[in-house]
Amino acid sequence: MYLLAIETTGAFASVALAKTxxxxxxxxxxxxxxxxxxxxxxSHLQNLTxxxxxxxxxxxxxxxxxxxxxxxxxxxxxxxIRIGVSTTRxxxxxxxVPCAAVPSLEAMALRQIVLRTVSDHGTLICPIIDARxxxxxxxxxxAGEEERIEETIKAGxxxxxxxxxxxxxxxxxxADNGAAFDRALFMGDGIDKYREQIExxxxxxxxxxxxxxxxxEECRYxxxxxxxxxxxxxxxxxxVCGFEELxxxxxxxxxxxxxxxxxxxx
Amino acid sequence: MIDGKFAILAIExxxxxxxxxxxxxGRQVLSxxxxxxIDIHKQYGGVVPEIASRHxxxxxxxVVQRAFDEAGEKRAAExxxxxxxxxxxxxxxxxxxxxxxxxxxxxxGLATAKAYALACGKPLIGVHxxxxxxxxxxxxxxxxxxxxxxxxxxxxxxxxxxVTDYNECHVLGGTRDDAxxxxxxxxxxxxxxxxxxxxxxxxxxxxxxxxxxxxxRVFLExxxxxxxxxxxxxxxxxxxxxxxxxxxxxxxxxxAASFQQAVLDVIVAKTVQxxxxxxxxxxxxxxxVSANSKLREMMAAECAKRGIKLYHPSPILCTDNAAxxxxxxxxxxxxxxxxxxxxxxxxxxxx
Amino acid sequence: xxxxxxKIKNEHETEAFGRKLGASVKAGTVIALIxxxxxxxxxxTKYIAAGLGVTxxxxxxxxxxxxxxxxxxCPLFHFDVYRIxxxxxxxELGYEEYxxxxxxxxxxxxxxxxxxxxxxxxxxxxxxxEGEEERIYEVT
Numbered sequence: 001m002y003l004l005a006i007e008t009t010g011a012f013a014s015v016a017l018a019k020t021x022x023x024x025x026x027x028x029x030x031x032x033x034x035x036x037x038x039x040x041x042x043s044h045l046q047n048l049t050x051x052x053x054x055x056x057x058x059x060x061x062x063x064x065x066x067x068x069x070x071x072x073x074x075x076x077x078x079x080x081i082r083i084g085v086s087t088t089r090x091x092x093x094x095x096x097v098p099c100a101a102v103p104s105l106e107a108m109a110l111r112q113i114v115l116r117t118v119s120d121h122g123t124l125i126c127p128i129i130d131a132r133x134x135x136x137x138x139x140x141x142x143a144g145e146e147e148r149i150e151e152t153i154k155a156g157x158x159x160x161x162x163x164x165x166x167x168x169x170x171x172x173x174x175a176d177n178g179a180a181f182d183r184a185l186f187m188g189d190g191i192d193k194y195r196e197q198i199e200x201x202x203x204x205x206x207x208x209x210x211x212x213x214x215x216x217e218e219c220r221y222x223x224x225x226x227x228x229x230x231x232x233x234x235x236x237x238x239x240v241c242g243f244e245e246l247x248x249x250x251x252x253x254x255x256x257x258x259x260x261x262x263x264x265x266x
Numbered sequence: 267m268i269d270g271k272f273a274i275l276a277i278e279x280x281x282x283x284x285x286x287x288x289x290x291x292g293r294q295v296l297s298x299x300x301x302x303x304i305d306i307h308k309q310y311g312g313v314v315p316e317i318a319s320r321h322x323x324x325x326x327x328x329v330v331q332r333a334f335d336e337a338g339e340k341r342a343a344e345x346x347x348x349x350x351x352x353x354x355x356x357x358x359x360x361x362x363x364x365x366x367x368x369x370x371x372x373x374x375g376l377a378t379a380k381a382y383a384l385a386c387g388k389p390l391i392g393v394h395x396x397x398x399x400x401x402x403x404x405x406x407x408x409x410x411x412x413x414x415x416x417x418x419x420x421x422x423x424x425x426x427x428x429v430t431d432y433n434e435c436h437v438l439g440g441t442r443d444d445a446x447x448x449x450x451x452x453x454x455x456x457x458x459x460x461x462x463x464x465x466x467x468x469x470x471x472x473x474x475x476x477x478x479x480x481x482x483r484v485f486l487e488x489x490x491x492x493x494x495x496x497x498x499x500x501x502x503x504x505x506x507x508x509x510x511x512x513x514x515x516x517x518x519x520x521x522a523a524s525f526q527q528a529v530l531d532v533i534v535a536k537t538v539q540x541x542x543x544x545x546x547x548x549x550x551x552x553x554x555v556s557a558n559s560k561l562r563e564m565m566a567a568e569c570a571k572r573g574i575k576l577y578h579p580s581p582i583l584c585t586d587n588a589a590x591x592x593x594x595x596x597x598x599x600x601x602x603x604x605x606x607x608x609x610x611x612x613x614x615x616x617x
Numbered sequence: 618x619x620x621x622x623x624k625i626k627n628e629h630e631t632e633a634f635g636r637k638l639g640a641s642v643k644a645g646t647v648i649a650l651i652x653x654x655x656x657x658x659x660x661x662t663k664y665i666a667a668g669l670g671v672t673x674x675x676x677x678x679x680x681x682x683x684x685x686x687x688x689x690x691c692p693l694f695h696f697d698v699y700r701i702x703x704x705x706x707x708x709e710l711g712y713e714e715y716x717x718x719x720x721x722x723x724x725x726x727x728x729x730x731x732x733x734x735x736x737x738x739x740x741x742x743x744x745x746x747e748g749e750e751e752r753i754y755e756v757t
Contacts, residue, residue: 046610050608063385063387082323082377086374087381089381
C-alpha cells in the first residue's frame with residue numbers, strides 16, 4: 001500500500017511517499033519512493049498541499065492511491081503542527097483512510113540512525129527543538145535493534161538547564177547498568193539557538209569528559225522519511241486512528257509551571 | 267453536480283465561527299452549518315461534540331460532516347428520494363474564506379479546504395469575507411443582481427462598497443477606528459446590558475427617547491464616506507460618568523435610543539448619499555448589524571423617499587456563515603476566477 | 618525597571634508620546650496597555666504605530682482580536698483581548714509566536730491576561746485626569 005507522510009513541525013515542510021507491505025503485525029517491506037523538501041521557511045500553508053500533489057504526480061499516482069497518512073503531530077512550530085494536522089484530518093475524512101500520529105522528536109532521532117550518523121548503542125541521541133524563552137522540546141533516545149530506537153529521556157518540554165541535568169542523570173544511570181553512553185548527539189533547531197549554553201552547562205554539571213556532538217546541517221532537522229517509517233510501524237502495531245482522533249501534540253508547558261521554573265532559575 | 271446544479275462545499279473560519287455549507291448554483295442553500303448554532307441536544311452519531319468558539323481545528327471536520335448530512339436530508343425531503351445523500355463526490359468545487367480575519371483561524375479553514383480540493387480533484391476558490399457578506403443578499407433575494415451600493419456593518423467591519431458586477435467592487439469608505447457593531451457592544455457594556463450588545467440595545471432603545479441626549483454625529487470631512495465611532499462611544503461614557511457623578515439617575519432606554527439614533531443617522535446618511543452620488547438605485551445591507559430593526563426602518567424610509575430599492579438578508583445570513591461564501595465563490599467560478607493549491611491566508615486582505 | 622508617571626493634557630501629547638515610543642521600541646517588545654473603556658488605548662496605539670513607520674490605518678481589533686501590520690520597520694501585532702474567555706484561548710491563537718517573535722506587540726486590556734504578559738514587557742496604565750481630555754500614563 002502507499003503511505004503518505006507529512007512533516008510540518010520545523011521551518012521547512014516535507015512530504016514523503018512510501019510503498020509498504022504490512023502483514024501479521026509486521027512491516028514486511030518498506031521503501032521511500034518519493035520525497036519533497038520545502039525551500040521556503042515557514043510557508044507550510046502555501047506549500048504543503050502542492051508538495052503532496054507533486055510527490056504523487058512524480059510517481060504517477062493519484063491521491064486516491066494513498067491508503068494511510070502518517071503525520072508528525074509535534075512538538076515544534078505551533079502553526080506548522082496545526083497546518084499538518086488539519087490537512088491530514090481533512091484528507092483522511094475525504095478519502096476514508098486512517099491516520100498515524102508520529103512524535104516529531106522520535107522521528108528526528110530515528111533519522112540519525114537511518115542516515116548512519118549513529119551506528120552503535122553508545123550514543124544518547126538528543127533531538128531538541130527551540131520552544132523560546134530558554135526552553136526546548138527535547139528527548140533522549142538510544143539506538144535499539146534493527147533501526148529501532150528506545151526512549152531514554154522522556155520527550156517533553158524542558159528548560160535548557162533542566163534538560164542537561166536529565167542527560168547527566170541518564171548517563172549516570174546507564175553507566176550503573178553497564179550500558180554506558182560515550183557521547184551525546186544533538187540535533188534540531190535547538191542547537192542553532194542553545195549550543196553555547198549547552199556547552200557551558202555541560203562543563204558545570206559534571207559532564208566535561210563526555211563528548212557532545214552536534215548534527216551537521218544536512219541531517220539536523222525534521223524530515224518526512226522517518227515519519228513514514230514510524231508510521232508504517234504504527235500501522236503494523238494497529239496504532240492508527242480516524243481523523244477525529246488525530247490531535248496536535250503541542251507539549252505545552254503549563255504557564256504556572258513555566259513561571260515557577262523561570263523564577264527558580266533566576 | 268447535484269440534481270443538475272453546480273454544487274459548492276463552502277468553508278468559513280475567519281474569526282469566531284467554524285462554518286460549512288452546501289450551496290447549489292450559487293443561490294440555493296442545501297445546508298448552512300454554523301458552529302455556535304449547532305443544536306447540541308441534537309445527537310450526532312451518539313456523540314455530542316464540544317463546540318467552542320474559535321476551536322476551529324476541533325470543530326471543522328464535524329461541521330463539514332453536518333453540512334453533508336443536512337444537505338442529504340434536505341435533498342431527500344425535496345426530491346422525495348428517502349435515502350438521498352450528499353457526499354464529497356457530488357461536490358464540484360471547494361470554496362473557502364482566505365481573508366481578512368484572524369490568521370490562526372483562517373489557516374484551519376484553508377488547510378482543510380485545500381486538502382478536500384486535492385482529495386476530490388476539484389477546484390479551490392478563495393473568497394473575501396466581506397464579499398461573502400454582500401453575496402448573502404443574492405441568496406436571500408433571488409432576483410437581485412449588481413450593480414448596487416452595499417453597506418457592510420458588523421462587529422468587525424463598517425464599509426460602504428460600490429458593487430458594479432459580481433466580482434467587481436470598490437470600497438468607498440470604512441471606519442477609521444471602531445466598527446459600528448463594536449460601538450454597540452461597548453456602549454451596551456457601559457449601560458450594563460450584557461453581550462451581545464447590538465440586539466440588546468436595539469430592543470431597549472424602542473422604549474427610549476432618541477432625542478433625550480444629544481450625542482455628536484461624526485461625519486468627518488465633507489463628502490467623506492468614512493466612519494468614526496470611537497468618539498460617540500466616549501461621548502456616551504462621559505455622559506454616563508458625569509450624570510452619575512452629579513447624582514442623577516440615568517435612563518438606559520433613553521441613552522440607548524439616543525446613542526443608536528446618533529450612530530444610525532450617520533450610517534444611513536452616508537450610505538444613501540453614496541448611492542445617490544454614484545447613481546445606484548439599489549442599496550444592499552450586509553453583516554450582523556444589518557439585522558438591527560431601527561437601521562432597517564431608517565434605511566427603508568430614506569430609500570423610499572428617493573425611489574431606491576433596499577435589500578437585506580435574513581438574520582441567519584447576516585452573521586458569519588459559509589453559505590454566503592459559497593455564493594460568492596459560485597460567481598467567481600463562473601468568471602473563471604479559480605485559485606490553485608498555493609492559496610495563502612491573508613489576515614489583512616483588501617477588498 | 619522603574620515607574621514613571623506622565624501627565625497627558627490632550628491628544629497632541631498622546632501623539633508625541635506615542636510617536637516617540639514607536640520610534641525607539643525594539644522588535645520583540647510587548648507593550649501592555651491597561652485602562653478602562655474610552656481611556657484611549659487604541660488612540661495611543663495609532664501613534665506608536667506611526668512612530669514605527671506603519672502606513673496602514675490602525676483600527677480597533679476588538680472583534681478580530683489580532684490585527685497585523687507589516688508596513689513599519691518591523692511587524693506590528695495589535696491585540697485586543699477584551700473578548701478572550703480564558704488563557705487557553707490565547708494559546709490556541711498562537712500568542713507565543715507573536716509575543717516571542719520578531720515584531721512589536723501592543724496588547725489592549727492586557728490585565729485580562731496578566732499571567733501571559735512577559736516579565737520584560739513595557740506596561741502603560743492609563744487613567745483619566747481631571748479634565749475630559751486629560752490622561753495619566755503610568756509607565757513601567
